[in-house]
Amino acid sequence: MAKKSAVEKNERRKKLVVKFAAKRAALKAIAMNEELTLEERFKARLKLAELPRNSAANRVRNRCEISGRPRGYYRKMRMSRIALRELGSLGKVPGLVKSSW
Numbered sequence: 688m689a690k691k692s693a694v695e696k697n698e699r700r701k702k703l704v705v706k707f708a709a710k711r712a713a714l715k716a717i718a719m720n721e722e723l724t725l726e727e728r729f730k731a732r733l734k735l736a737e738l739p740r741n742s743a744a745n746r747v748r749n750r751c752e753i754s755g756r757p758r759g760y761y762r763k764m765r766m767s768r769i770a771l772r773e774l775g776s777l778g779k780v781p782g783l784v785k786s787s788w
Contacts, residue, residue, distance in 0.1 A: 689755030697748050700741045707742035711735065 717723065717731035740746065749760045751767035759768035766774075775783040 689750065689757065691755075693757075694750060694755040697750055700747050703739055703742040704744050704747060707738055708744075711738060711742065714738075 714731045714735040718728050718735060720728070748757050749762065750757050751760060751770050752765050753770040753774075754767060756767040756769065760766070761768065761771060764771055764780075771780065771783075772785070774780050775785050
């Protein structure tokens with residue numbers, strides 16, 4: 688089980704990403720538009736830098752829905768390899784067969 692504080696910090700980051708997504712996208716569009724003057728683009732970059740760092744989408748970490756584990760994460764299942772193995776052994780994941788030889 689992951690630290691509760693780490694899981695909660697990641698949840699706060701997800702909320703910030705949603706809150707600032709539109710503003711961040713608009714400022715990025717202005718900053719990348721080569722038809723505008725350099726001054727306008729630079730001002731957009733400065734405003735983008737003033738936004739909270741945790742509002743950037745790449746700061747959010749993929750974590751297991753069950754245990755909160757950040758490593759060994761399967762995107763399709765939204766869980767870690769360990770949680771997937773436990774549920775597979777219990778027969779709770781349809782189509783998953785634990786290999787044995």
